[in-house]
Amino acid sequence: MKKFRFLRSTVLPFLIFLISLIIFKAIIAGIIFVLIFKAVEVSFDLYISLKSEPRFEKWFSLLGDILIVLLLTFAVYNLFFSQAERLLVNVFFVVPKIPAIYSNLFFIIIFLLFLSFNWQKVKGKAFFGLLLVLEIAGAVVYLSCRKEKLSREYLPKIYRVSASEGYQGEKLEINGVNFYPSFKKGEVVLGEAGDLTISLWGENKIIGVIPVPAKFGTMDLVVKREDGITSNIIKFEIKDPGKLKK
Amino acid sequence: MKYNLKLLNIITKDFKADVVFKLAAADFLIWLFLVLAKVLNFDFGLNSAIFFAIFIVSFGIWLTEAMKRNWQEIVIFLEEKRRTELSLQLVAETQEQEKEPVSIFALFGWVFKRYFLSKEVFLAIFFLGIAFDIFLISAASDLIILFFILWWLALNLAFKFKSRFSIAVALFFLGLCPFLLILKKDNIAEKAAIWAYMFLVVGTIKMLFEMKKNTEY
Numbered sequence: 001m002k003k004f005r006f007l008r009s010t011v012l013p014f015l016i017f018l019i020s021l022i023i024f025k026a027i028i029a030g031i032i033f034v035l036i037f038k039a040v041e042v043s044f045d046l047y048i049s050l051k052s053e054p055r056f057e058k059w060f061s062l063l064g065d066i067l068i069v070l071l072l073t074f075a076v077y078n079l080f081f082s083q084a085e086r087l088l089v090n091v092f093f094v095v096p097k098i099p100a101i102y103s104n105l106f107f108i109i110i111f112l113l114f115l116s117f118n119w120q121k122v123k124g125k126a127f128f129g130l131l132l133v134l135e136i137a138g139a140v141v142y143l144s145c146r147k148e149k150l151s152r153e154y155l156p157k158i159y160r161v162s163a164s165e166g167y168q169g170e171k172l173e174i175n176g177v178n179f180y181p182s183f184k185k186g187e188v189v190l191g192e193a194g195d196l197t198i199s200l201w202g203e204n205k206i207i208g209v210i211p212v213p214a215k216f217g218t219m220d221l222v223v224k225r226e227d228g229i230t231s232n233i234i235k236f237e238i239k240d241p242g243k244l245k246k
Numbered sequence: 247m248k249y250n251l252k253l254l255n256i257i258t259k260d261f262k263a264d265v266v267f268k269l270a271a272a273d274f275l276i277w278l279f280l281v282l283a284k285v286l287n288f289d290f291g292l293n294s295a296i297f298f299a300i301f302i303v304s305f306g307i308w309l310t311e312a313m314k315r316n317w318q319e320i321v322i323f324l325e326e327k328r329r330t331e332l333s334l335q336l337v338a339e340t341q342e343q344e345k346e347p348v349s350i351f352a353l354f355g356w357v358f359k360r361y362f363l364s365k366e367v368f369l370a371i372f373f374l375g376i377a378f379d380i381f382l383i384s385a386a387s388d389l390i391i392l393f394f395i396l397w398w399l400a401l402n403l404a405f406k407f408k409s410r411f412s413i414a415v416a417l418f419f420l421g422l423c424p425f426l427l428i429l430k431k432d433n434i435a436e437k438a439a440i441w442a443y444m445f446l447v448v449g450t451i452k453m454l455f456e457m458k459k460n461t462e463y
Contacts, residue, residue, distance in 0.1 A: 028428045032286070058261070066272045070279075077290070085291065103291035108300075111276075115268055146288070 013037055061120075068119045071131055073111045075138035081106055082145035090152050093159050093232050096177045154178055156186075156223050156231040165237035166210055167244075172196060174206040174223065176231065184226040191219025193238055216240040256319050257312045266308045273301035285429065321353065328356050365405045372397055380437045395444055402452060409456055412449030416442045 016037050017030040024030070050056045081103060088094045155178060162173035180186060181203055188196040188208050192215065196208030206223065213219075216238050223231040261267075280294035313320060361367070372394070379390055401407065419442035426435035 028425065062268070062271070066268060066275065069272055070275055081291070098291070100291065100293055104293055104296055107292055115265065115272065
């Protein structure tokens with residue numbers, strides 16, 4: 001018993017500190033994980049010593065219900081919202097950022113939904129197993145989305161082009177993010193047609209004139225930043241002015 | 247003990263974990279989690295202020311309901327407390343004048359003076375203000391620092407704190423700095439260092455006065 005206590009109070013925290021130091025390469029992460037372990041240990045000891053006390057019974061039941069609601073809410077939120085944000089911002093380039101109101105609203109709705117449910121009825125080993133699986137899946141999805149978001153945060157992205165087709169000499173407006181300011185102008189490449197003649201360059205907006213192409217047809221429109229990094233590709237069709245109705 | 251648990255027992259004696267209380271407790275935990283996550287640079291796209299506001303509102307509703315249910319008992323408890331704490335002389339005086347304050351307004355006037363104009367409340371507001379300045383206001387303002395120093399000096403004079411109290415607070419802020427620097431929160435660390443310095447100055451000056459007072463020449 002004494003050996004186990006020594007193992008739990010000294011060896012285990014030290015191991016946790018070492019492992020988190022190796023994984024996260026930061027002392028603060030090690031300290032935080034040891035503190036979390038100690039908090040869980042103290043809470044567990046407290047629970048064991050107080051669970052038989054009738055006056056604490058209702059408080060523990062309440063705490064259990066709240067923790068279930070919180071774990072479920074965060075798991076569902078991370079599973080769905082992180083993915084939705086990833087798809088809208090980094091895959092389909094629909095919007096540069098989802099307005100905060102939607103994330104908060106979505107979270108509050110699922111939170112209230114879970115809160116109104118009576119979890120006393122469904123408690124059991126299978127339920128807790130499912131909860132654990134959901135929580136792990138949520139955490140994995142959140143962390144992978146976060147990693148992707150951080151790695152793509154400062155890349156140039158095109159979210160909207162004023163037209164999907166046009167004629168040579170027409171003005172084209174490109175909206176997006178991270179194009180760099182006007183003193184660090186890059187170029188807008190329109191496939192084989194060459195570069196657009198830039199009339200305005202801004203961090204989030206570029207206006208250029210469509211060049212005269214060697215041949216007409218659909219081409220890839222890309223913003224090439226001053227540092228050489230290119231944005232996502234948008235399909236753009238340069239139409240033949242000879243086919244205009246007279 | 248100044249703040250005994252009897253009042254809490256009265257309010258929570260018929261406690262039921264209703265949805266409003268659950269909402270308040272869960273919101274408080276969400277707010278705590280989001281603040282901690284923000285410190286560790288994890289962003290969930292959620293605004294912690296919204297959850298704090300929901301917590302305050304729902305807890306306020308629950309507390310009002312609980313107080314309404316047990317109103318009579320609370321009034322009796324406070325009246326008893328007031329009677330026991332009044333000095334004998336004052337009791338004699340009020341009895342002589344036959345003007346013993348028994349109205350609800352007089353009672354809550356006493357409660358306000360007794361519980362809200364107290365050392366603990368002033369200290370709590372003071373430290374909340376300091377925390378607000380360190381963690382939420384990015385710019386350093388001389389006026390704010392001056393205001394809080396004067397407030398701290400006034401508290402020291404009014405409640406006769408020992409110098410070691412100021413020094414302990416200074417050490418706390420000093421101890422906070424390396425962790426904030428490791429977390430790359432340079433601005434917050436700088437402000438914590440400013441407050442550590444200020445408390446250290448006040449503590450040292452207070453210590454000099456104490457030494458002068460305690461030494462006989």
